[in-house]
Amino acid sequence: MEFRVLGTVQVLDGGQAVPVASRRQEQLLALLVCRAGRAVTTETLIDELWPERAGPATGKNLQVLVHRLRRTLGDPGRVVLDRSGYRLRAQVQEVDAWHFTDLAEHGQSALRRHDAAGAADLLGRALALWRGPAFSGLTEVGALADAAALLERQRRQALTARMDAEMALGRHAEIVPEAAALLAEDPLDEPVAARLMTALHHSGQRKEALEVYRRTRAVLVRELGVEPGPQLRGLEQAILRGDAEIGPPRRPAEAPGLLPPAVPDLTGREAELDRLSEILAGRRAGPPVPCVISGMPGVGKSALAVRAAHDHLASFPDGQLYINLRGAGARPVPPHDALARFLRALGVSGASIPESTDERAEVYRARLSGKRVLVVLDDAADEGQVEPLIPAGAGCAVLITSRAALTALPGAYRLALGVLGEDEAVRLLSTITGRPFADADADGADRLAALCGRLPLALRIAGARLAARPHWSIGRLVERLAIEHHRLDELTHGPLSVRASLALGYSGLDEPGRTLLRRLALLDTPVFACWSAAALLGVDVRAAGGILERLLDAQLVEYAGVDGIGEPRYRLHDLVRLHAKERLAADEPEGEGDAATIRLLGSYLALAEQAHRRQYGGDYTVLHGDAPRWDLDAATLDRLLADPAGWLRSERLGLLAAVDQAARLDLSETCWDLALTAVTLFEAQCHFEDWERTSETALAVAMHAGDVRGEAAMRHSLGSLDLFRQRYAAAKPHLDAAVDLFAAVGDRHGQALALRNAALIDRMSGAPDTALGRYRRALAMLREVGDRHAEAHVLGSIAQIHIDQGRTATAAPLLAQALAMYRELRDQRGAAQILNRTGAMHLGEGHAAAAEAAYREVTATARANGDLIGEAHGLLGSGEAKLMAGDLPAAGDLLDAALALATEVGEPYVTARARLAAGLLATERAEHERALGLLAAARAEFAALDMPVWRDRAGKALQALGERQADPH
Structure with a gap:
């Protein structure tokens, strides 16, 4: 399969075009291509695809969009979901943008090795992949516009590199048209003008080469108010003299x-260097625009700025100024002292340097007026420190590095650095160590990069240690770093230390900031919201937000986008988390850490409890204990739980971690209450593994603590899970035990819920009368305790038994009563389940049109709520209704869709039902072989599910098929 984005977006399969069904699918595919095989977070995709409408519903929209793109591609494995987000699984050669970048990098590497012929070939093949502007027609999406601009810069670089290769091979005349076209696109591009002049000179076109100089000089003077740089001036003089060899003069x-x-082995910052190069080379008239490079400690801000400065020495013939402002420490360099240093470097004698900061700034700006000087301000503390150091005249440029983004600096361009990508991190390790990391070491190198958090400083230290110890295998260092509480000890080499870099930032915080950073180490989740910080500190959300913002400014906390409900999320880098743990152990007062954890767990429990109440209309179908809650203010609660299901989805990992933390602290009631309340999420979103793991964890804690009610609740939860998985034999002992345990502690509500689920086993196992008896007992208890939601569910289940036995007149009023209750409770999912049963009742009565109407509503409701299992049920019922009505083509489409969706989400009951219905359809069409295969598969699947009633229905259909084949008339 080929994915093409260097032009209009195209997908080819075996050379044949694959139609992409919608523009939104094209945008999604393009966004995945942008990340070069790395994961894109759901938050990023939502922000880019629905920038004006991001909210609770867009998370569901994204799931549907991904599902449809997978269907378009015909291979669900092409778009995969992991903990980081969605990514496109493809080989480099399958994606033209990736292939272009790979060929261009190899071509430029060949050119640096003086392999001109190889470079020309590789770069020519790279450029041949272009069919037009990258992501053509899709650049209204911000990330795609940025990616297209980056690819365009890379194309220009590849084109100029190929020109250099061609000139090295003596093919000067051949590159003249391309160089002229590039210069026409950007008349201020002096390096391109130099190439064109050189090519014209060596092609015998001396007059034309001098004309290029004159035109370029005129544009520079008009646009920037500056003369050409030394390279172009030197070229002009060399051409006038008739020199055979021409080159730039010395500064x-x-x-x-x-x-x-400069750091000689800067790795993985090609895109950022390109952007800085564009800024430094694209100066215009007027005061310089400062470029602020921000990022966490150790991310390589200084290395990038210095490297970019060295790459443009020729563009600043009047010099380069540099100072380390020490902004992250306790004693930043005052602007007064920095100006004195710069003035001395500019030739001002000590006696002539004014006393006041303002006067020094005036002399500094006067000295730089009309000159082309690059100023690098490293490790700035804040805007006030750097503002006096920014020149005023055109021709100068300013690079600033800072842990903060300096957002109050007017007119600045900002470049935020993150950690390196996986491949770039391994490449940096290989460069530093001098080891190629053959296949045998590849996994070790990946693991080492991950343990370093892909932080450049940590990678440099690890690489330096391996380089200093050639007898060490990479696995040996991995083993040492894998011991978490020694990792920062290991990431020290000579003057380089990750701990020292992080400690500098920690010491610069105020006391609330240090306290929050320490306590953030208590979180077991990769990302968190502001309300978690409030719970850890025991303050209101507004106060916590201010403290959190200060950590963000210090780059000790990272912004991680917004979640599915629009709430900002944050994260700690792994090494920052380790340093925070060290400070927690060393600086936190005794008992404060445990108290903070209990508040955090209490806030999760309070929020999950409220989310369930708001989704179900009350404490229905759930049990709670007496564990302490920590409540947020009403306004925050309303904002977070405006979409209760959305909050539960956003906090899934947090809820899982909270259950584990409660278990480690032996907080039995908190543990099982959290696990049971989280079933609200697990059930709706089919997170069966999460459901099982949390319930088993809480069961073990409850049994250890002798918490009988907790044990009953978790056995009820595990039995319910087995019911969802159609594992009736496994569910029965759990539910029978739950009934007895709840009875022993006098919990009528718990007993009723367990009885309700035990009755389902009886119904599916072919014992409807036993099931009816249990349902009626449960119904009485539920009415006694006031659980209207569970009451509606039981009414629907009783109705289903009557439908199965042909008593539709008895079932109808029960369904009407259940539907009215669900609608009063505003439970769309419950109402859809009753409508599903209503559709089954109409099918039993032979009323195909009424059944189809009910199932259409089921499908629409399920899609609106992102309920894929409900959608599969609706499609199945609609297909059965169409089959009953004799509309065989429509029935076929609907049943195929139901089968595909049920298979994708792992719903074996609907899968088997869809095969049975599809087998009956094939029988009607006289497709005997297909019918035989479908019906036999359905019978086997029902048998595996221990569903004898449905197994026998499939068996009867097979028998009827055999009779039909034996007597076709």
Whole structure:
């Protein structure tokens, strides 16, 4: 399969075009391509695809969109979901943008090795992949516009590199048209002008080369108010002299050159270097626009800024100024002192340097007026520190690095650095160690990069340690780093230390900031919301938000986007988390950490409890204990739980972690209450593994604590899970035990809920009368305790037994009563389940049209709520109704869709039902072989599910098929 984005978006399968069904699918596919095989978070996809309408419903929309894109591609494995988000699974050669980047990088590497012929070939093949502007027609999506711009810059770089390769091979005349076209696109691009002048000169077109200089000079003077740089001026003089060899002159000796050495092996920052190059090369008239490079400690801000500065020495012939402002420490360099240093470098004697900061800034700006100087301000504390150091005249440029984004600096361009990608991190390790990491070491290198958190400083330390110890295998260092409480000890080498870098940021925080950073180490989730910080501190959400913002400014906390309900999310880098744990152990007063954890668990329990109440209309179908809650203010509660199901989806990982933390602290009631309340999420979203794991964890804690009610609740939960999985034999002992345990502690509500589910086993196992007896006992108890939601469910189940036995007149009023109750409770999902049973009743009566209407409503409601299992039920029922009505083509389409969806979400009961219905359809069409296969498969699946009633129905259909084949008339 091929994915093409260098032009209009196209998908080819075996060379044949695959129609992409919608523009939104094209946008989704393009966004996945942008990340080069890495995962894209759901929050990012929602923000980009629905920027004006992001909210609770868009999470469901994204799930549906991904499902449809998978169906378009014909291979669900192409778009995969992991803990980080969605990603496109493809080989480099299958995606033209990835293939272009790979070929271009190899071509430029060949050029640096002086392999001009190889470079020309590789770069030519890379450029041949382009069919037009990248992501053509889709760049209204912000991320795609950025990606298209980056690819366009890479295309220009590849094109100029190919020109260099062609000129090295003596093919000067061949590149003249391309160089002229590139210069026409950007007349201020001096390096391209130099290439065109060189090519024209070596092609014998001296006059034309000098004309290029004159035109370029005129544009520079008009647009920037500056003369051409030394390279172009030197080229002009060399051409006028008729020199055979031409090249840039040296920078004047008197120009200041304060830059520290560049990092020679800067890796994984190609896109950022390209952007900085564009900024430094694309200056316009007017004051310089500062570029702020921000990021967490150790991410490589200084290395990037210094490297970019060194790459553009020729563009700043009047010098480069550099100072480390030490903004992350306790004593930042005052602007007064920084200006004195710069003035001395610019030739101002000590006696002539003014006393006041304002006067020094005036002399500094006057000295730089009309000059082309690059100023690098490293590790800035805040805007006030850097503002006096920014030149005023055109021709200068300013690079600033800071842990903060300096958002109050007017007119600045901002470049936020994150950690390296997986491949870039391994590449940096390989470069530093000098080891190629063959296949045998590839997994070890990946693991080492992950343990370093892909943080450049940590990777440099790990690589330096391996380089210093050639007898160490990569596995040995991995083993040492894998011990979490020693990891920061291991990430020290000579003057380099991750702990020292993080400690500097920690020491610069105020006391509330240090307290929050320490306590964030108590979170077991990769991302968190502000309300979690409030619980950890024991303060209101507004106060916690202010403290959290200060950590964000210090780059000790990272912004992680918004969740499915629009709530901002944050994360700690792994190494920051380890440092926070160290500070928690060293600095936290005794008992405060445990108290903070209990508040956090109490806030999860309070929110989950409220989410269930708002979704179900009360404490229906759930049991609670007396564990302490920690309540948020009413306004925050209303904001978070405006979409209760959305909050539960967003906090899934947090709820799982909370159950585990409660278990570790032996908080039995908190543990089982959280696990049981979270079933609200697990049931609706089919998170069966989460359901099982949390219930088993809580069961073990309850049994250890002798908590009989907790044990009953978790056996009820595990039995209910087995029912959902259609594992009736496994469910029975759990539910029987739950009934007895609830009775022993006098919990009528719990006993009724367990009886209700035990009755389902009787019904599915072919014992309807026993089931009716249990349902009626449960119904009486539920009415006694006032659980109207469970009461409606039981009414529907009793009605189903009457439908199965042909007593539709008895079933109808029960269904009407249940539907009215669900609608009064505003439970759309429960109402859809009753409508599903209503459709079955109409089918039993032979009323196909009425059945189809009910099932259509089931399907629509399920889709609106992102309920894929409910949608599969609706499609199945509609297909059966169409089959009854004799509309065989429509029945076939609906049953195929139901079978595909049920298979995808792992719903074996609907899968078997869909096969049975499809087998009956094939029988009607006289497709005997297909009918035989479908019906036999359905019978086997019902048998595996221990559903004898449905197994026998499939068996009767097979028998009828055999009789029909024996007597076709």
